[in-house]
Structures are given as C-alpha cells and as structure tokens.
Amino acid sequence: xxxxxxxxxxxxxxxxxxxxxxxxxxxxxxxxxxxxxxxxxxxxxxxxxxxxxxxxxxxxxxxxxxxxxxxxxxxxxxxxxxxxxxxxxxxxxxxxxxxxxxxxxxxxxxxxxxxxxxxxxxxxxxxxxxxxxxxxxxxxxxxxxxxxxxxxxxxxxxxxxxxxxxxxxxxxxxxxxxxxxxxxxxxxxxxxxxxxxxxxxxxx
Amino acid sequence: xxxxxxxxxxxxxxxxxxxxxxxxxxxxxxxxxxxxxxxxxxxxxxxxxxxxxxxxxxxxxxxxxxxxxxxxxxxxxxxxxxxxxxxxxxxxxxxxxxxxxxxxxxxxxxxxxxxxxxxxxxxxxxxxxxxxxxxxxxxxxxxxxxxxxxxxxxxxxxxxxxxxxxxxxxxxxxxxxxxxxxxxxxxxxxxxxxxxxxxxxxxxxxxxxxxxxxxxxxxxxxxxxxxxxxxxxxxxxxxxxxxxxxxxxxxxxxxxxxxxxxxxxxxxxxxxxxxxxxxxxxxxxxxxxxxxxxxxxxxxxxxxxxxxxxxxxxxxxxxxxxxxxxxxxxxxxxxxxxxxxxxxxxxxxxxxxxxxxxxxxxxxxxxxxxxxxxxxxxxxxxxxxxxxxxxxxxxxxxxxxxxxxxxxxxxxxxxxxxxxxxxxxxxxxxxxxxxxxxxxxxxxxxxxxxxxxxxxxxxxx
Numbered sequence: 001x002x003x004x005x006x007x008x009x010x011x012x013x014x015x016x017x018x019x020x021x022x023x024x025x026x027x028x029x030x031x032x033x034x035x036x037x038x039x040x041x042x043x044x045x046x047x048x049x050x051x052x053x054x055x056x057x058x059x060x061x062x063x064x065x066x067x068x069x070x071x072x073x074x075x076x077x078x079x080x081x082x083x084x085x086x087x088x089x090x091x092x093x094x095x096x097x098x099x100x101x102x103x104x105x106x107x108x109x110x111x112x113x114x115x116x117x118x119x120x121x122x123x124x125x126x127x128x129x130x131x132x133x134x135x136x137x138x139x140x141x142x143x144x145x146x147x148x149x150x151x152x153x154x155x156x157x158x159x160x161x162x163x164x165x166x167x168x169x170x171x172x173x174x175x176x177x178x179x180x181x182x183x184x185x186x187x188x189x190x191x192x193x194x195x196x197x198x199x200x201x202x203x204x
Numbered sequence: 205x206x207x208x209x210x211x212x213x214x215x216x217x218x219x220x221x222x223x224x225x226x227x228x229x230x231x232x233x234x235x236x237x238x239x240x241x242x243x244x245x246x247x248x249x250x251x252x253x254x255x256x257x258x259x260x261x262x263x264x265x266x267x268x269x270x271x272x273x274x275x276x277x278x279x280x281x282x283x284x285x286x287x288x289x290x291x292x293x294x295x296x297x298x299x300x301x302x303x304x305x306x307x308x309x310x311x312x313x314x315x316x317x318x319x320x321x322x323x324x325x326x327x328x329x330x331x332x333x334x335x336x337x338x339x340x341x342x343x344x345x346x347x348x349x350x351x352x353x354x355x356x357x358x359x360x361x362x363x364x365x366x367x368x369x370x371x372x373x374x375x376x377x378x379x380x381x382x383x384x385x386x387x388x389x390x391x392x393x394x395x396x397x398x399x400x401x402x403x404x405x406x407x408x409x410x411x412x413x414x415x416x417x418x419x420x421x422x423x424x425x426x427x428x429x430x431x432x433x434x435x436x437x438x439x440x441x442x443x444x445x446x447x448x449x450x451x452x453x454x455x456x457x458x459x460x461x462x463x464x465x466x467x468x469x470x471x472x473x474x475x476x477x478x479x480x481x482x483x484x485x486x487x488x489x490x491x492x493x494x495x496x497x498x499x500x501x502x503x504x505x506x507x508x509x510x511x512x513x514x515x516x517x518x519x520x521x522x523x524x525x526x527x528x529x530x531x532x533x534x535x536x537x538x539x540x541x542x543x544x545x546x547x548x549x550x551x552x553x554x555x556x557x558x559x560x561x562x563x564x565x566x567x568x569x570x571x572x573x574x575x576x577x578x579x580x581x582x583x584x585x586x587x588x589x590x591x592x593x594x595x596x597x598x599x600x601x602x603x604x605x606x607x608x609x610x611x612x613x614x615x616x617x618x619x620x621x622x623x624x625x626x627x628x629x630x631x632x633x634x635x636x637x638x639x640x641x642x643x644x645x646x647x648x649x650x651x652x653x654x655x656x657x658x659x660x661x662x663x664x665x
Contacts, residue, residue, distance in 0.1 A: 033243065081627075187361055
C-alpha cells in the first residue's frame with residue numbers, strides 16, 4: 001500500500017448527501033477480476049448520460065477541478081454495498097482523500113485498506129469548506145496525517161477565507177497509512193496466536 | 205453488568221487485543237461469491253500466502269449469473285470469466301463451491317441458512333453487505349470489502365474495532381397485511397439510513413419473537429440500510445427448530461449440546477445498550493419507498509412529504525414524483541419478486557396467496573426469481589409454480605438478478621419497478637430505473653392490478 005503523510009492540493013466539491021457505492025461505481029462495472037480500470041468509470045452515471053455524453057455540469061468533469069486530489073462530499077458518504085471497487089474507483093481516478101461529515105462503516109474500512117484517507121469533519125466545517133471550494137476552485141487544502149489536521153485557504157468575495165480542524169483516525173490505521181502497511185502482513189504474523197485460539201474454541 | 209447477545213458472541217471470538225488498537229476477531233464461516241473474491245485470491249497468490257482454512261469457506265455463484273438458461277454457457281464473456289475464475293480458485297484451494305446448476309446453488313444469504321451452515325453464536329463474513337441476514341440466527345454476521353476477504357483467506361481472522369450497541373424493540377400486534385419487510389422499511393423510515401452506522405443492532409420485542417426464521421432474515425438483511433453493519437435476533441425454539449435436521453447442522457448429541465449453548469446467548473436482562481429505539485407494532489402499515497434511499501419510505505396510503513433539502517428534491521426529481529402526492533394508482537410496468545431480502549418460500553407463498561385465481565395485468569413485466577434451487581424445489585412441491593403460471597407469470601432461475609442488475613435483468617430507464625429487494629438507489633436496477641421497495645404481498649398485488657393499490661382497503665378490508 002502507498003504511504004500517506006501530508007498532501008496539499010485542490011478539491012472537487014460534491015455537495016450531495018447519502019452518496020452510495022452504486023453511484024460511485026455502478027454494478028455493471030464490477031465484472032473485472034483485477035483492481036485496474038475502475039477509475040475510468042467512477043461516478044459513471046453522473047458524469048455521463050445514458051447515451052454516453054459528458055455531463056459538463058458535474059463537478060468531476062469541470063476543468064477547474066481537473067487536477068484536484070481531494071473529494072469533498074455530503075453527509076453519509078459511501079453507504080450501501082460493500083463493494084471495495086468503490087474505493088478502487090476513487091483511488092484509481094487519482095484522488096487521495098475524501099472529506100465528509102459522516103462515512104458509512106464498510107466504505108471507510110475499504111478506503112483505509114487502499115491508502116485512500118477518509119476524513120470526517122464537523123458539518124459546519126464541511127459547509128464552509130464546500131462553499132470555499134465552490135466559490136474558488138483554487139482553494140488549497142492541506143492534510144497533515146501525522147498531526148491529524150485538515151486546513152484550507154482560499155480567496156473569495158475579495159477576502160481570504162480559511163479554516164482548520166483536527167480529525168480522528170484509529171491509531172493503528174494511522175500507523176498503517178504512514179508506513180504503507182496493511183492488515184494481511186499483521187494477521188499472518190499472528191498465525192501462532194490464532195492457531196492456539198482455534199484449539200480452544202467451541203466447535204459442534 | 206450483564207452482557208448483550210452481541211457481546212457474548214463477540215467476546216467468544218476475540219483472539220487478541222492490540223494495545224490502543226483493534227481486536228483480532230476469529231471468523232467461523234466465510235461465504236464467498238464470484239464478484240468480490242477474485243482480487244482477494246490474486247492478492248494471496250501474489251504474496252505467496254496459502255488459504256488458511258479452506259474448509260471454513262463456502263462458495264456460490266449468484267451476483268453475476270443469468271436467471272434463464274443456466275444449463276447453457278453464460279453469454280456475457282466478462283461474466284463467464286468471473287464465474288470461471290471462481291471455479292478455478294475453488295478447485296485450486298479445495299473450497300466447496302455450489303456453482304450454477306448445483307442443487308444447493310442460490311443467493312449466498314438464502315442458501316447458507318437453508319443448508320444449516322448458519323448457526324447461532326457464530327461469526328460469519330462475506331464480501332457482501334447483506335451478510336447481516338445471518339444475524340437472524342443470533343450470529344455475528346457482516347459484510348466485508350475484498351481486502352478483508354483476503355485477510356480472512358490468509359488468517360481466518362479480521363482486525364476490527366468493537367462496534368457500539370443498538371437495540372430496536374417492536375412490541376404489539378402487527379396489522380393484517382403487514383409483513384417483516386414492512387417492519388424493517390418502517391424502522392428505517394423512522395430512524396434514517398445512518399442511524400446504525402458504527403453500531404451492531406439487536407432486534408427485540410414480541411414482534412420479532414413471533415416471526416418465522418425467514419421473516420427474521422428479511423429484517424436482519426436490511427440492517428445495513430440503516431447503516432448498521434449487522435443485526436441480530438436472539439436464538440430461541442423457532443431458531444432451533446429451523447436448524448434441526450439441516451444438512452450441515454450438528455446432529456444427534458452434538459445438536460443437543462449446541463442448543464444448550466445457544467440457549468445461553470440471549471441478552472441478559474440487566475445488559476445496557478448505547479442506543480435504543482422503541483416502536484409500537486400497531487403504527488406499522490404496508491410500506492413503499494418514494495425516493496432514492498431506503499429511508500425515504502411512507503405507508504402505502506400516505507403522502508410524500510411536501511418539501512425537503514436539496515438531496516430530497518434531487519431524489520424526487522429522479523423518481524419523477526411530486527412532494528405531497530400519493531403513490532396509489534401509479535401505473536407500474538415492472539415488478540421484481542426476489543433478492544436476498546425476499547426470495548424465500550414464505551415470500552412466494554404470500555405472493556401466491558394474492559395471485560391465485562387472478563391474472564397478471566397485461567402492462568406488467570413480472571420477474572419472479574427464487575433465491576435458490578432449494579426454493580425452486582419447494583415451489584414445485586407446493587404447487588406454487590402452477591399457481592403463478594396460471595396467473596400469467598413465469599418463474600426464473602435463482603440468482604441476485606434485478607436487485608443489482610449486474611446480469612441482463614435490468615429495468616429500462618425511466619420505468620418504475622415495485623421491487624422486493626433492498627435498495628432503491630439511482631440506477632440500482634439498471635441505468636435510469638426507478639425502484640419502489642415493497643413487501644412481496646404489495647409487489648404481487650401490483651403485478652395483478654398493474655398499478656399500486658391500497659391492499660389494506662381491498663383484500664384486507
């Protein structure tokens with residue numbers, strides 16, 4: 001897994017609540033047997049109409065957000081299906097961080113297992129951030145994982161707008177992200193403990 | 205202080221606790237299917253790690269399978285490849301596979317319980333969010349991502365933080381025509397789609413105690429739709445009677461011993477929960493959803509709320525419904541009875557009870573998709589195939605089908621589908637499709653009438 005320490009970049013605003021994993025990657029794209037190529041179809045049915053024409057109004061298609069590496073989305077992001085393809089699609093598109101006021105459990109775990117950092121912020125901070133990114137697409141966002149801080153700075157209405165908030169992350173997962181470790185290595189290293197447990201457990 | 209059902213099962217499976225970190229939870233049963241397993245097999249292969257416990261894994265083909273002509277080669281090359289990969293992987297690692305055409309093939313959450321694989325007190329996982337279904341037996345069962353599928357392959361364990369506890373209690377008497385599906389749709393409409401996030405839910409109260417195992421599975425299945433990773437119901441005599449004699453259930457003395465353990469699992473009377481909700485069964489009616497998440501539900505004769513936030517307006521625009529209007533009399537051209545929520549024999553029995561002696565409306569395309577080969581057999585044995593065929597319906601072959609529309613079973617763009625499945629997300633049943641979630645009884649009535657009718661005023665009056 002790729003390491004994550006700090007990131008400064010622009011962001012794509014997606015002020016929609018309850019974005020489910022069927023929107024992130026529709027089921028018809030789940031037929032692959034590897035992890036490649038899902039980025040091409042991220043938010044497919046919002047980015048394109050049924051005839052395959054680009055929806056120019058959708059933020060992911062807007063040229064001003066083309067180089068952004070952060071997605072800022074509405075409450076309860078990633079609800080629905082457990083498909084890890086959703087995390088592969090977002091990461092495959094080139095995004096490194098998703099910021100929302102609330103994440104669904106399974107998506108959050110899947111993201112962390114793929115080096116994609118889900119940052120939960122307060123609803124107030126999210127609204128301010130969304131406004132700033134929408135008003136000025138050049139708004140810079142900095143994520144500092146070591147110190148668990150997310151901040152933004154942008155200019156609109158001829159004034160500097162900025163904000164800063166700390167975020168929570170499971171200490172174990174933080175170590176994994178910073179060092180690029182994953183759970184498989186750790187669990188395999190615990191083989192003896194697991195086998196000892198198996199001998200004691202109740203089986204009918 | 206007393207322990208909850210969840211605590212008892214969880215604590216019995218903790219292998220180790222990482223200081224300031226997660227716990228290692230031992231997994232008893234791992235269910236896999238063709239869509240979320242191939243990348244996990246590849247991951248282990250790439251790292252040269254063997255599958256730790258192949259005998260604790262059971263595989264089926266369900267998500268990406270056709271529901272017609274299953275005896276012929278699968279037409280879609282991508283789907284065929286995915287199914288072939290599953291077969292190869294299972295053969296290579298000695299994993300039991302109930303593939304297409306096998307007498308035990310079916311939707312993973314239908315076939316495992318009916319074979320007695322699912323038992324109280326177990327930990328079970330599957331790369332599918334509706335794994336919560338198995339909690340109906342008093343097991344800890346939850347959906348996982350593919351990285352976690354690989355972790356269980358590698359170690360038969362997962363690293364997890366213990367979730368908080370939630371209890372939803374429903375007491376009282378359900379009104380006629382109110383099915384388990386209505387109970388869970390009502391609960392989600394009241395508490396919302398993220399009320400359970402971070403929690404494991406226990407359903408308590410006489411309504412669940414009085415339910416059949418199949419009804420309990422319908423309820424637990426949709427726990428994830430309120431954000432809860434899993435839902436559980438205390439095992440009782442109904443549970444034991446269901447399991448006894450099943451193919452993989454403990455037999456003889458082992459069964460008696462298991463039952464005596466299972467009886468210790470229900471939540472202690474002095475146990476407390478982090479969050480509790482209470483509902484009165486009399487307040488529940490047959491339900492319908494009008495929006496694009498399962499929390500956007502109303503009683504069948506209620507009006508859609510007048511206004512809401514931007515997300516609400518976006519949902520109504522997608523569904524082409526107006527705030528303040530009713531869904532009654534809406535013309536419906538598609539009806540789907542199936543999915544891991546409602547494709548068991550009781551679901552088809554209740555649908556048949558409405559359909560018997562009537563004719564399907566000419567405008568309706570109805571897809572009736574049994575959850576497993578065993579359900580197909582039951583339908584044949586009980587004469588229900590004839591009932592449906594006489595009414596103008598055709599039964600399809602088992603699979604997930606139009607619930608997620610990975611195969612050819614897609615609802616056309618712009619069309620409404622009254623569906624017994626679990627998700628009404630945008631495009632879930634096909635690009636541009638509009639899903640209205642309902643019980644099998646409401647779905648059957650819709651298929652006969654060609655429009656949404658108030659079943660509380662017709663057959664139930």
